[in-house]
Every structure is written in structure tokens, then in C-alpha cells.
Amino acid sequence: MQMVNITIDNCKIQVPANYTVLEAARQANIDIPTLCFLKDINEVGACRMCVVEVKGARSLQAACVYPVSEGLEVYTQTPAVREARKVTLELILSNHEKKCLTCVRSENCELQRLAKDLNVKDIRFEGETSNLPIDDLSPSVVRDPNKCVLCRRCVSMCKNIQSVGAIEVTERGFRTTVSTAFNKPLSEVPCVNCGQCINVCPVGALREKDDIEKVWDALANPELHVLVQTAPAVRVA
Ligand code: FES
Structure with a gap:
């Protein structure tokens, strides 16, 4: 295997030539925060x-x-890098529904962990926020676009790994959302209820429907036949 010599934070390391900087840093136990990245998936x-x-x-x-590449020099903790990460996180949080106490992913949320790691205590940016309808018509998945961080992990999982393609990135700019074709509920698109999108979501934008919610749905619609195929969990890096 062809190897290259690089320097990360003044630490000289040798890594395979097909690595990314993130892979090289991880090999050297140098921490670089990530949110959208999911090895081999997104x-x-x-x-x-x-x-x-x-x-x-x-x-x-x-x-x-x-x-x-040979001779590459990388710095992961300069003031400019730290400030850029913090601003990016604050911008994501400025349009994120911050109901953490009642969120199913509280204490297990990658956004929460990043905010703690980057010492984000205030969000300096205020402005228009999204107020999109929650899709809870599927028998298995609840989709709350107001918590979505647009990482696209669920889209990659659904389309590239599961070969389903029930969800996609729609619109552009501030209106960008992860949604279905024509914004239909998940129950009206070819979602197979595998739940893999939930497994890769870093926040609470996609969650499994509670049993009690299924009961209420069934009571409201006696014709509803709930079919939930729970697929084996994938490892989230
Ligand atoms: Fe690298 Fe999201 S983790 S751009």
C-alpha cells in the first residue's frame, strides 16, 4: 500500500495515500469534531x-x-478553526428546535455533545426559524423536520445503502429540508419501515414511534395494520 508522510498539529505521521485528513487524524488520536460524516455511508x-x-x-x-498528500501540513486547533466551528454550530442551533428536555435523544444527541465540547453557551444569531409540520402518520417513524440538522445521513442511508430513496433533500438555501417527494407523509411514499434512517440520525429529527402512539393510531383507524420491520442496527461512527 502506498503511504504518505504528513504533519498534523506538528505531529509527523505516515498514513495510506488514500486517506482523508480526518482518517489520518483519527489514526493519530487527534480529535476533529464531525456531524454529517458517517464512514462509508455519508x-x-x-x-x-x-x-x-x-x-x-x-x-x-x-x-x-x-x-x-505527501508533505501535507494540517492544523486542527488554531483560533480560526475553533471560531469557524463554533460559528457553524451556533448557526445550526439558531434554527434548531431547542426542546432538549422533552427530546427522545437528550443526553444521546450529537448536537448537544458538540455544543458542550465547543463550549457554546449562548446563540448569538437570531432570525427566522423553521416551523414545519411533524410527520407522524407512518406506523413506525416520526419525522420532525424542526430538529433536522441537514446532515443528509438519512438520505444516504435510505438511498445508497437501503436502495429505497423514500427521502431526499428538497428546496434550497434557508428552505432546504429533508423530505419526501411532494412533501408527502412517509406513509404515502415507498418507505419500507426499516428504521435505518433513525439509526443514523445524529439528533431527534427521526425517531421510532412509541408503542402508545401506535395504539392511538390503531384506535383512530381500526383498518390500520401496523407492519414494522426492525432492521439490525448499524454502527454509528
Ligand atoms: Fe466534515 Fe460534516 S463532518 S463536513
Whole structure:
């Protein structure tokens, strides 16, 4: 295997030539925060939480998609890097429904953990916030777009791994959402209720429907035949 010599935070390491900076840093036990990244499932460089300084590059680079090369010099904890990550996180949080106490992912939420790690205590940015309807018509999955961080992990899982394609990124800019074709409920698109989208969601935007919610649905609609195929969990990196 071809190897290259690189330097991360003044630490010289040798890594396979097909690695990204993130993979190289992980090999050297150097922590770089990530949000959208999910090895082999979602490597799209969408969230920019993993930015680093690369010597010679004009701007900060996303470590999860930046390839290593011979002699590369990377810095993961400069003031500019830390500030960029913090601002990015605050911008995500500024349009995130912050009902953490009642969220099913509280204490197990990647966004919460990042806010703690990056010492985000106040959100400096205020403005328009999304107020989108919750889709709870599926027999198995509840989708709350107001908690979505647009990481696209669920889209990659549904489309590329499960070969279903029930959900997709729609609209652009501030209106960007992860939704279904024509914004239909999950119950009206070819969702197979595998639940893999829930397994990869870093926050509480997708969650399993509680048993009690299924009972209420069944009572409201006696014709409803609930079929939930619970697929084996995938490991979330
Ligand atoms: Fe690298 Fe999201 S983790 S861009």
C-alpha cells in the first residue's frame, strides 16, 4: 500500500495515500469534531464542523473530504478553526428546535455533545426559524423536520445503502429540508419501515414511534395494520 508522510498539529505521521485528513487524524488520536460524516455511508462534507487549516490552502478545509498528500501540513486547533466551528454550530442551533428536555435523544444527541465540547453557551444569531409540520402518520417513524440538522445521513442511508430513496433533500438555501417527494407523509411514499434512517440520525429529527402512539393510531383507524420491520442496527461512527 502506498503511504504518505504528513504533519498534523506538528505531529509527523505516515498514513495510506488514500486517506482523508480526518482518517489520518483519527489514526493519530487527534480529535476533529464531525456531524454529517458517517464512514462509508455519508462522506459529503456538508456540515463543515470538521474544518481544519491546511498549509498553503486559501480557506479552511473540511477534513472529512480533504485527501492527504505527501508533505501535507494540517492544523486542527488554531483560533480560526475553533471560531469557524463554533460559528457553524451556533448557526445550526439558531434554527434548531431547542426542546432538549422533552427530546427522545437528550443526553444521546450529537448536537448537544458538540455544543458542550465547543463550549457554546449562548446563540448569538437570531432570525427566522423553521416551523414545519411533524410527520407522524407512518406506523413506525416520526419525522420532525424542526430538529433536522441537514446532515443528509438519512438520505444516504435510505438511498445508497437501503436502495429505497423514500427521502431526499428538497428546496434550497434557508428552505432546504429533508423530505419526501411532494412533501408527502412517509406513509404515502415507498418507505419500507426499516428504521435505518433513525439509526443514523445524529439528533431527534427521526425517531421510532412509541408503542402508545401506535395504539392511538390503531384506535383512530381500526383498518390500520401496523407492519414494522426492525432492521439490525448499524454502527454509528
Ligand atoms: Fe466534515 Fe460534516 S463532518 S463536513
